[in-house]
Amino acid sequence: MSKNETKRSPRPLERQAAMVLFPRFRSRSVRARAVRSRSAHTRTVRSRSVHARTVRSFAAAALALPLLAACGSSGASADDTITFAAVPSESSSTLESSFENVTALVEEETGQTVEFQNASDYAAVVEGMRAGQIDAASFGPFAYVIAKDSGIDMEPAAAPTNDQDKAPAYTSLAYVKKGSDIKGLNDLKGKNVCFVDKASTSGFLLPMKGIMDEGLDMEADMEQTLTGGHDASLLSLSSGECDAAFAHDTMLDTLESTDQVKPGSLEPVWESEPITEDPIAVNNESLDPEMAEQITTVLREKANVPAMVDAGVCSSADDCVLPEEIEYGYAPVKDSDFDSIRDICDATQADACNNVG
Numbered sequence: 001m002s003k004n005e006t007k008r009s010p011r012p013l014e015r016q017a018a019m020v021l022f023p024r025f026r027s028r029s030v031r032a033r034a035v036r037s038r039s040a041h042t043r044t045v046r047s048r049s050v051h052a053r054t055v056r057s058f059a060a061a062a063l064a065l066p067l068l069a070a071c072g073s074s075g076a077s078a079d080d081t082i083t084f085a086a087v088p089s090e091s092s093s094t095l096e097s098s099f100e101n102v103t104a105l106v107e108e109e110t111g112q113t114v115e116f117q118n119a120s121d122y123a124a125v126v127e128g129m130r131a132g133q134i135d136a137a138s139f140g141p142f143a144y145v146i147a148k149d150s151g152i153d154m155e156p157a158a159a160p161t162n163d164q165d166k167a168p169a170y171t172s173l174a175y176v177k178k179g180s181d182i183k184g185l186n187d188l189k190g191k192n193v194c195f196v197d198k199a200s201t202s203g204f205l206l207p208m209k210g211i212m213d214e215g216l217d218m219e220a221d222m223e224q225t226l227t228g229g230h231d232a233s234l235l236s237l238s239s240g241e242c243d244a245a246f247a248h249d250t251m252l253d254t255l256e257s258t259d260q261v262k263p264g265s266l267e268p269v270w271e272s273e274p275i276t277e278d279p280i281a282v283n284n285e286s287l288d289p290e291m292a293e294q295i296t297t298v299l300r301e302k303a304n305v306p307a308m309v310d311a312g313v314c315s316s317a318d319d320c321v322l323p324e325e326i327e328y329g330y331a332p333v334k335d336s337d338f339d340s341i342r343d344i345c346d347a348t349q350a351d352a353c354n355n356v357g
Contacts, residue, residue: 082106082287082295085117085125086138086323098323099138102303102330105313106136109298110291129154132286136295138323140278142201142352145341147281156279156337157296158303158330160323168331169274171249172202174210175237175266182244185270186214192223194233194245199352201341202248203230206272208348234261244269276337280330304329 084103086095096116103114117134119125126147128134136157139147144156159168176182182191188211196203211218218224227233230247231254237245238261249271255261280299282292302311305320305328314320322329345353 080112082110082112082114082291083117083128083133083135084114084137085119085128085134087119087122087125095323098321101308101313101321102299102323105303105308105311106295106298108311108313109302110294112291126150126152129281129283129286132283134283135286136280136282138278138280140201141276141338142199142205142341144279144281145338145345148335148338149342153284154281155284155292155296156281156333156335158299159277159279159333159337160326160329161277161331162327164304164328164331167274168277168333170202170277171274172206172210172246172272173249173252173268174207174244174246174270175234175252176244176269177237177240178265178267180243180269183269184214185210186216187269188214188244189216189221191243192225192241194225194227194236194242196230196233196246197226197228198350200230201275201344202272203233203246205341205344205348205350205352206275207246208350209344210270210272212348231255231260234266238262238266273340275340276333279333279338299330300332304331 084099084106086099095118099116103116106112107114117128119128119134119137122140122143125134125137125139126143129137129147129152130150139156148154161168174185174188182188195207198204208218211222216222225236225242227236227245230251233245233247234251234255236242238255252261252266252268256263282295284292287295301307305314305317305322307329308314308320309317344350
């Protein structure tokens with residue numbers, strides 16, 4: 001968002017940054033319970049989701065970091081252990097099990113033990129990487145940029161894709177109810193528009209860039225409703241709480257398949273340019289160069305369903321579970337793949353972007 005003052009009570013910037021971890025691969029079944037507060041022009045709607053991705057604040061990191069250490073995080077301190085971290089999307093046990101085949105593959109290929117850390121939030125992962133307690137971690141794209149540009153010596157190895165012939169990328173879409181007179185972003189003037197959160201890449205930053213490109217002012221030309229989740233954004237549209245809503249490109253399918261939104265009742269009127277998916281990054285400060293390169297190679301070349309079946313990590317393609325129900329696996333990415341996010345920040349001067357570095 002712009003630096004223009006918002007009409008609602010400001011949320012701590014740390015919490016805004018933590019929101020960017022929301023991945024997009026087939027978000028799990030969700031049930032939104034919106035609690036709404038209204039100020040002059042901007043409303044905030046939060047969702048309570050049974051399986052929705054958890055949002056936590058940076059403040060929790062102060063508690064999470066000692067926990068990481070107490071759990072025996074080894075990082076550079078143990079020569080035979082690789083510490084891998086991810087942020088919980090559902091229950092911690094589900095998160096760890098979803099990465100089980102990936103960590104088993106890394107163990108098999110490196111000969112080292114992989115210790116999985118259920119980090120409490122994004123801030124804990126970043127600070128764990130910075131402290132050398134975490135050797136590799138799964139980030140959201142905006143979270144990766146925040147961490148990388150804050151000075152941590154790390155490199156993205158690979159990001160997930162459902163199709164080996166397609167780059168690991170996703171988009172943001174604007175939806176309206178079927179039959180709406182809104183046909184594109186330039187019709188949003190004077191409308192109530194649902195967004196996810198001001199630090200959400202596909203739920204706010206990409207839409208903000210698109211709206212600015214149409215010559216509209218986010219603050220002056222529309223009423224903003226911040227729903228707190230991609231699911232809640234579309235559910236709010238479906239229930240009539242807003243005239244248009246933004247969400248990532250697989251959210252509507254999830255809601256329709258779980259009967260939370262009537263199929264065909266919502267339709268897209270805009271789609272962003274694609275941005276690179278959630279990367280797994282390796283920590284060059286905690287790993288020796290050879291090990292960092294080996295892990296990177298393993299993730300890029302062997303962390304996919306066909307290769308895992310061939311390697312015996314998975315008994316069959318149908319049984320080969322990967323995080324976020326990824327259908328194929330991981331593909332190589334590099335730091336410059338995330339320059340589009342930096343460009344969006346340069347163009348929008350969004351508050352969340354100002355926390356980078």
